[in-house]
Amino acid sequence: xxxxxxxxxxxxxxxxxxxxxxxxxxxxxxxxxxxxxxxxxxxxxxxxxxxxxxxxxxxxxxxxxxxxxxxxxxxxxxxxxxxxxxxxxxxxxxxxxxxxxxxxxxxxxxxxxxxxxxxxxxxxxxxxxxxxxxxxxxxxxxxxxxxxxxxxxxxxxxxxxxxxxxxxxxxxxxxxxxxxxxxxxxxxxxxxxxxxxxxxxxxxxxxxxxxxxxxxxxxxxxxxxxxxxxxxxxxxxxxxxxxxxxxxxxxxxxxxxxxxxxxxxxxxxxxxxxxxxxxxxxxxxxxxxxxxxxxxxxxxxx
Amino acid sequence: xxxxxxxxxxxxxxxxxxxxxxxxxxxxxxxxxxxxxxxxxxxxxxxxxxxxxxxxxxxxxxxxxxxxxxxxxxxxxxxxxxxxxxxxxxxxxxxxxxxxxxxxxxxxxxxxxxxxxxxxxxxxxxxxxxxxxxxxxxxxxxxxxxxxxxxxxxxxxxxxxxxxxxxxxxxxxxxxxxxxxxxxxxxxxxxxxxxxxxxxxxxxxxxxxxxxxxxxxxxxxxxxxxxxxxxxxxxxxxxxxxxxxxxxxxxxxxxx
Numbered sequence: 001x002x003x004x005x006x007x008x009x010x011x012x013x014x015x016x017x018x019x020x021x022x023x024x025x026x027x028x029x030x031x032x033x034x035x036x037x038x039x040x041x042x043x044x045x046x047x048x049x050x051x052x053x054x055x056x057x058x059x060x061x062x063x064x065x066x067x068x069x070x071x072x073x074x075x076x077x078x079x080x081x082x083x084x085x086x087x088x089x090x091x092x093x094x095x096x097x098x099x100x101x102x103x104x105x106x107x108x109x110x111x112x113x114x115x116x117x118x119x120x121x122x123x124x125x126x127x128x129x130x131x132x133x134x135x136x137x138x139x140x141x142x143x144x145x146x147x148x149x150x151x152x153x154x155x156x157x158x159x160x161x162x163x164x165x166x167x168x169x170x171x172x173x174x175x176x177x178x179x180x181x182x183x184x185x186x187x188x189x190x191x192x193x194x195x196x197x198x199x200x201x202x203x204x205x206x207x208x209x210x211x212x213x214x215x216x217x218x219x220x221x222x223x224x225x226x227x228x229x230x231x232x233x234x235x236x237x238x239x240x241x242x243x244x245x246x247x248x249x250x251x252x253x254x255x256x257x258x259x260x261x262x263x264x265x266x267x268x269x270x271x272x273x274x275x276x277x278x279x280x281x282x283x284x285x286x287x288x289x290x291x292x293x294x295x296x297x298x299x300x301x302x
Numbered sequence: 303x304x305x306x307x308x309x310x311x312x313x314x315x316x317x318x319x320x321x322x323x324x325x326x327x328x329x330x331x332x333x334x335x336x337x338x339x340x341x342x343x344x345x346x347x348x349x350x351x352x353x354x355x356x357x358x359x360x361x362x363x364x365x366x367x368x369x370x371x372x373x374x375x376x377x378x379x380x381x382x383x384x385x386x387x388x389x390x391x392x393x394x395x396x397x398x399x400x401x402x403x404x405x406x407x408x409x410x411x412x413x414x415x416x417x418x419x420x421x422x423x424x425x426x427x428x429x430x431x432x433x434x435x436x437x438x439x440x441x442x443x444x445x446x447x448x449x450x451x452x453x454x455x456x457x458x459x460x461x462x463x464x465x466x467x468x469x470x471x472x473x474x475x476x477x478x479x480x481x482x483x484x485x486x487x488x489x490x491x492x493x494x495x496x497x498x499x500x501x502x503x504x505x506x507x508x509x510x511x512x513x514x515x516x517x518x519x520x521x522x523x524x525x526x527x528x529x530x531x532x533x534x535x536x537x538x539x540x541x542x543x544x545x546x547x548x549x550x551x552x553x554x555x556x557x558x
């Protein structure tokens with residue numbers, strides 16, 4: 001009922017672990033599959049290991065979650081070892097996420113993943129928490145998205161998705177640019193830039209001061225982005241952002257998503273949030289007489 | 303090393319931890335060393351920027367506390383607790399000892415080890431807990447028995463086996479991982495229940511960031527631990543071998 005073919009690869013269900021939540025190790029990725037994911041996305045890897053920002057890096061509130069982890073990761077070399085380990089212990093599709101400070105950096109990392117067991121690559125060019133480090137965020141510039149996509153396309157045969165930011169007013173245009181430059185898919189969206197201030201301390205809570213907002217507050221924003229992108233491109237979309245229920249996931253698919261990224265939901269619904277979401281999807285589909293997800297994909301555009 | 307007390311109703315259990323935050327510096331997990339309901343204490347070593355700052359602060363100073371987090375040690379009745387502490391592990395185990403001695407028909411053997419007498423932590427505080435059977439081991443014999451604290455544990459386990467003691471036993475340990483590994487091995491060899499406090503690098507404390515996921519189970523010890531039962535730890539193959547740093551790189555333990 002939930003089986004989804006994405007760029008020629010079969011997923012048991014369309015729920016994929018979003019990058020940055022859990023997923024630092026092969027074992028953690030496999031556990032997400034055991035807990036109900038149809039596929040997983042690893043934490044974003046960079047050329048060198050990164051410790052990330054000091055704490056507090058994450059705060060959970062009733063309706064939103066905010067983080068500024070700062071892309072901590074063990075680096076591409078050790079990251080590839082975890083991908084290999086994952087493939088030994090789990091057969092569900094995996095997306096390797098990468099980020100770099102330049103188009104050349106993205107292309108080099110993608111090239112390194114060529115022989116890794118990852119099924120797809122995701123270019124994370126939209127993290128809101130490292131702007132100062134990397135200058136102007138790529139995710140707001142058509143030229144930057146184009147250049148990164150083009151260079152990466154020239155250096156890898158693996159299918160890849162470009163992850164965009166909901167902060168970009170022109171997200172559909174950016175998606176179009178990525179498609180034209182050779183991207184196989186679009187991941188929409190990353191977290192939206194935000195802040196939280198502790199009133200008693202009279203200061204921002206996150207060490208990085210600003211962070212990325214996820215959780216329920218992000219959902220309607222992400223949904224609109226996916227809706228707009230679906231009208232602009234033909235390549236498939238991984239709809240991500242604030243999905244915490246089966247109802248949310250089906251709405252994402254009706255907006256046009258092929259896969260649905262889920263991350264912060266583990267904070268709201270526990271480690272097996274993925275299973276809860278797929279069960280709810282099936283229940284609603286049964287109630288509504290929906291047999292396959294293909295029937296309802298993009299149906300909100302009719 | 304100092305114990306800092308905070309006037310705050312935490313309602314915590316021994317083995318749980320809080321996140322202590324000093325704005326602009328860092329926020330880290332600390333094991334709870336004391337909690338009488340009205341206030342709680344954290345025993346902290348001066349080590350790194352966060353603790354440096356804390357030691358500079360005086361009475362009335364303000365920090366951010368969130369928690370308590372995680373799962374603590376079991377608090378049973380009619381049980382002989384054998385607590386094995388190394389280093390800072392003495393603090394949460396002393397808290398546990400106080401709690402279990404307040405319950406019906408429990409006894410506590412408190413085993414504590416250090417390299418030498420001057421490195422023995424918490425001894426005075428432990429001496430003040432009544433009905434505590436304190437056993438000390440130092441590597442150089444400058445206090446208590448000469449040798450490792452785990453040798454005392456092994457002797458107690460032998461006595462239990464020889465005497466056919468019927469009372470429920472619970473071994474609980476907190477300290478350096480190589481010591482804990484030895485405690486686990488002994489608990490396995492003598493088929494005795496054991497609970498282990500596992501330390502891994504934690505960021506969020508709520509099972510989201512995945513920093514503290516252990517191999518090969520992939521469970522986050524910030525949430526399913528930090529105190530784990532023997533049966534679980536036996537399945538954590540990285541236990542006693544490696545942990546991960548804040549980047550997520552494997553760091554191997556030095557064999558004792």
